[in-house]
Amino acid sequence: MTERLVALGDELVKLHDGFRRQLTALRQGTQGAPELREHCLAFCDALHAHHEGEDSVLFPHLDGEHPELAEVLARLRAEHHVVAGLLARVRALSGAGDGVREELDRLATELEAHLDYEEEQLVPLLNRLTTVPEGL
Template identity: 60%
Template sequence: MTQAQQDSTGDAERVRAFGDELVAVHDWFRAELAGLRTGEPLSGELRAHCVTFCERLSFHHSGEDRAVFPHLEERLPELKEALDRLRAEHVVVAGLVERLAAAGTRDELDRLSAELEAHFDYEEKQLVPVLNSLDAVPWEVRR
């Protein structure tokens, strides 16, 4: 097998596992939230960790909204309802992130955690099988 064929095969396997990559990203967020929730009241280092977490979450959701969801909606119009729901949930999560950043309370962290868990569960149920069936993900930057 030539190097080009090996690269192509590796890319195809990676694309077929794109939904699994989404779950891995969500699992990272879940673990980070669990760590935040077991810490002391949100102050000092824990607050800084929370800000970093929230920035990464915002980046993740904005990437889905700008690139992934429009791509899927164009090719799979039957996903429109699910994608609209996910976009709306992104707005709710962004509001909770703002409230957490402003208040920094355990209650706000718990609200965000509950909303994100429900959001991740729904997104995985709706999109992982679809993402794992893609032949290509043209929204990615090629190396």
């Protein structure tokens, strides 16, 4: 159990790096509309599920254990809403193909800033946690 706790922040970075790679592949991809839609939807669903998990499990745990993070967590939650809006737009455009690449570029800009900030603010703390919330 201790090994998992020590690596929780590092695991978050690995997960984020996977999202970064997937988004880069989507933006650089040469696939046709059906494949682009399938990959966009899978990426959007995975990222949305990750953010939902943070909002419903991790952040409430951190709220209770680390009240000094209130402003950081409020910002991260607000950024999740922005990213969710962009994901909805990518989903809507991915079927037609028109405009989806531009929306992926906007998503990349917002998501990179969000992931960088989250890692900067939370990874050191997550790597020091002695308790892990149920369901994480």
